[in-house]
Amino acid sequence: MAHDLLGDFKAYSLAGTEREVRFITSVLNLPTGAAILDLYCGYGRHAIELAKLGYQIKGVDGTQDFLDIALQKAKEAHVDIDFLQCDMRLLSFYQQFDAVINMFAAFGYFSDQENADVIKLVAQSLRPSGLFLIDLLNRDWMVRNNLNRYWRHPNGEYVLSYKVELQNGIATMKRQLINQVTGNKIQYEFVLRAYSLPEMTNILANSGFKILAAYGGFDGRTYSAETPRMIILAEKE
Ligand SMILES: C[S@@+](CC[C@H](N)C(=O)[O-])C[C@H]1O[C@@H](n2cnc3c(N)ncnc32)[C@H](O)[C@@H]1O
Known part of the structure; x- marks a missing residue:
């Protein structure tokens, strides 16, 4: 997430997180106390809000620095969350969760085979009929739309x-930040395997998932070519 300056300043805002958590709880529709795995939880922003609502949360991320922040924030919020540093390719849970969430494009880092194997491990982590919510970028929308932003920072x-190039399913996100006071420019690139809905449907089906819904945003709109996100709700069959 350190690579994601847009995220640091804007997308990871409290208001954004609250809206996302409202969406997560509404589509999962699980009773209080249900066990949820936040897969690649980052700073724990969803994990902490979900724990406040009474869910039993486990947060996994590959980056210990983020987990240290998450743990500190959880303490401040007086919630008890089990955080674990683990590469998602090495998940070793067995039928332990009612739902797994994977938020904010935290998928697609590895080879196609490894990414598909991660989904198999997600299926293995879930109880029968468990739910998987995976929030991805709509790659085609990103390529077509101008994503330039402007905001005030102290x-x-x-x-x-912000420019996204897509070639053979690999999205290269090229970002440039310009500080208009100092004139400083920061440039950085981030590469991610961005899957289409038919590709994800196939990967999920191969791990025994049935797709229940595909949303295009946290307001619950239906996914289409015109929506910025591709948020899939799937059930383990
Ligand atoms: C875009 S962030 C999303 C975090 C969180 N779900 C959220 O919405 O705030 C992606 C997360 O994936 C983790 N991550 C990215 N690439 C990784 C890798 N190759 N190995 C381990 N963890 C990785 C980062 O630590 C980061 O927390």
């Missing part, structure tokens, strides 16, 4: 130029 007014 250090200066930032303009973000």
